[in-house]
Amino acid sequence: MKKRILLLSALALGLSTLSFAQAPTSIKKGLKITLLPKNINNPYNVIETQGGLDAAKEIGAVAKVVGPSDAGASSQVSYINTAIAQRQDALVLAANDANALLPYLNRAKQAGVKIVTMDSDTAVSGRTLFINQANSEGIGRAQVQLLGKLIGYKGDIAVLSATPNATNQNTWIKWMEEELKLPKYKDMKLVKIAYGNDDDQKSFTEMQGLIQAYPNLKGVISPTTVGISAGARYLSTSPSKGKVALTGLGTPNQMRAFVKDGTVTAFQLWNPGDVGYLATYAAASLASGMITGKQGETFMAGKLGKYTVGKDGEVVLGPPYTFDKANIDKFDF
Structure with a gap:
């Protein structure tokens, strides 16, 4: 009887330890991240994905930019399938269509790929987080x-x-x-x-x-x-x-x-480079188990600081900025 009590106590302690296990506090090194813009010859997308590559370099991730030359609804499908085949840890994409990509993104999620959209979202079911440039x-x-x-x-x-x-x-x-x-x-x-x-x-x-x-x-x-x-x-x-x-x-x-x-x-x-930068940090935080995409969770995004996950997994970069003749020469992007 005494052995049985000790065994049950040990089991209870083990379950308690698992229940209160801390989430990882740092991003894993060597994560594989695919950046998939709407189309690769769009100047905005080039700046956006460069921000993602910069973030990947900071966190020691292996990132690559792939994508179609046109912004058609189905043009991104083959790249999603390739990310699955290559066992990427995360996929960061600007979606060309809210619904057309859902079957392929859900397949990617089932394969363990963390999905983060940036700039242009899918339906909520297609991703975990959406990085919005501004409200x-x-x-x-x-x-x-x-x-x-x-x-x-x-x-x-x-x-x-x-x-x-x-x-x-x-x-x-x-x-x-x-x-x-x-x-x-x-x-x-x-x-x-x-x-x-x-x-x-x-x-x-x-x-x-x-x-x-x-x-x-x-x-x-x-x-x-x-x-x-x-x-x-x-x-x-x-x-x-x-x-x-x-x-x-x-x-x-x-x-x-x-x-x-x-x-x-x-x-x-806004600065499109910051959109890609924030999206890559968010994807890496997901892939490292630091966050799950639940509303109220927070994560750090390098030089941009701390961000909070909002309703439906939305993370807002910040408000738009107005450029005119008086200030435009202060910016280079």
Whole structure:
């Protein structure tokens, strides 16, 4: 009887020890991480994934960037399958479609690959964490607020988006439409949402088409780095320069000349390199068992500091920043 009591006590102690086991406090060395952007020839994606590579170097991970040359809904599938076959510890991706990738991502999760989305999300079931550049509502509303100031809150406006299925674009546009319902925008009318498919030439053509189709157009929001630079390129040599305000999301380096020549007064963005950097730290923290993706968990992300996991696994980098002639030379990305 005494032996049985001692055995049960030992078993209870062992279970207690397991229940209160501490999560690892440091990132594992040698983690294998795949970075999968929407498409590899997009300037924004290049900066974003470089941030991921920088983070990987800091934590001693082996990271690589792979991806398609186009931003089609199914173009990323083969790269997800390769990550599974190569037994990658984590996959960090900017999704081209919210739902098309779900079967493949779920297969990756079942194989033990930790999934983190950045910039453009999938449905919640397809990943553990989503690294959002800024609060989606804040981005969408801020774009309308900025354009409103630029055009005196009066006139027809349009949106030059990326692809029709881009989840980040569509979410931002939804919040733009909500912002436009406020009384101060009663004299502003959204006449068209055009799609440049994150292709430079198509975005250029779509901008041209908007200006020709809507003679009372006063402003355009292009919440995509490809779209805003292509739109600015068209506008810079158009008779509408100085008459149609263009704003949106772009990088300082691609927009600097257009700001300085008066084509664009102001635009917004965050540092895309920081998005990839934060996403890679998050993925490594997951793969190391430091966090599970539960709301309220915290983790450190190198130079960016401490972050908290929010509802549905969302982690927000920070608010968008407005660039103009007064500050644009302070930035180089």
